[in-house]
Amino acid sequence: MKTRINKVAAALKENALDALLVLQPENRYYLSGFTGDTGALLITAGTSFLITDFRYTQQAKEQSPHLEIKKMETTLAEALVELISRLGLHVLGFESDYISYKFYDTLQEKLQQVSLRPVEGIVEQFRLVKNKSELATIERAMGLLDEGFEHICNLIKPGVTEREIALELEMFMRRRGAERIAFPFIVASGPRAALPHGEASAKTINHGDIITIDFGVVVDNYNSDMTRTVSLGSPGALIRQIYDIVLEAQLAGLAAVKAGVAASSVDKAARDIIASHGYGEYFGHSTGHGVGLAVHEGPRLSMRDDTILQEGMVVTIEPGIYLPGTGGVRIEDSVVVEKYGCRRLTKSPKDRLIEL
Structure with a gap:
């Protein structure tokens, strides 16, 4: 200090x-x-x-x-x-x-x-740059999210409400050491998944719904953040297509992260993929942000932030596509910036759309 x-x-x-x-x-x-x-x-x-x-x-x-x-x-x-x-x-x-x-x-x-x-x-x-102690604490907080995601996937059934999912996630992770939630959890299902910040509501989850879950907790004052999108049964061909595009964009964003590159170039790597598939207008937020003592802090991975990434920064990569009236998909990982790339701190599966 x-x-x-x-x-x-x-x-x-x-x-x-x-x-x-x-x-x-x-x-x-x-x-x-x-x-x-x-x-x-x-x-x-x-x-x-x-x-x-x-x-x-x-x-x-x-x-x-x-x-x-x-x-x-x-x-x-x-x-x-x-x-x-x-x-x-x-x-x-x-x-x-x-x-x-x-x-x-x-x-x-x-x-x-x-x-x-x-x-x-x-x-x-x-x-902006975290030391070894800070990174260790953040990594513990991120690990709770992976545990929470695995736990909640076993409990999502027809008839369960979004708020019940959010509450169960919070209680599960608090029992494992989380001090508090980092922000009101986003649990948005069916057409509500088109709301980028659709906080958990009283809506009942139905068979065929797409479900976006964005959540984070605090451990020893440091935050964590992750988003996964799953479906309860088959969501239909359009949502599957969107999921694959968002995944491609997210992987491109992750591949662009390394020390010495501008935050805006990471945003561009992910945004260009979505735009190339014709969905650019449906991705209206930045590709990511820093995470630390605040869940949203610098740098901002947006087209307007040219901050040069440094080793030890922790940032999110979270592109999404949101189709009003239909639904949406976001995939988010938090990573540590390293010299030649990045190291993922959130490791929950995402390589295909999980059907529960």
Whole structure:
């Protein structure tokens, strides 16, 4: 943690800042190890601080021994005023994509002699590449998804609802060590499979339905993410054809992943396959995204993101085709970027459409 703080402190000079206020929960945890739900970091070139209230001061001391703990007596704004005045700071950076306007307005009123400067990506740039410990934790979280998928495939029967599938998946993986779900599970069957983010509903699954299951869990604060599409009995020739196209696109995306290539080129590899079969307009989201302390983080594998992939990044490859009124297919794996390719972290079968 101290090394991470030092990297951010070094970045202050590059951004002409005296200090950085960190409120975004994933960034706060990454730099402090603090898991309480109330707290802020003030990072300076010298001493850095974790500000929290009475409920968490002891926890903060135990989890963040590399930081000076500052107890809030009243409000965060008042605690910041006291610290900033004591340290003689003049330029304070803040996370422009997280702070509320109300809090910004409060700070501006109370810190009239301080220049408040919006910044983006100072901490996130260091979160992109995962170390061995982070990768091991993420791999454990991904392994739970493979176990969950095998388990749930044995329970999908006519008459079962999408919500029952989602609930059983969650309970199964939580019994095996998941802290919580990473996002509301997507279980979309029949025509609802045409909804890319069709959260589990009360719909009953029927014979012949295609079923897209997109799910993830959190282990030791790190996320996992996987999608598989199966069918209950035969779904018909069109869905089979779409499945094969999406699989071809997904394999092309996986083959394109390696250190040194642009995120946009991975998106292109998958997107071109779908477009070549005439379904380009039915694939409207990016091919993937980073996974870590947040289930959706950088880099984004889209046509607009030219981030160069580096060894140790964890990204998803998840092309899909969605036909309104008919159904849809998505196949998603999470992988670690390596020097000459990638290593799959989700290993559930996908090489053919599984008929349950």
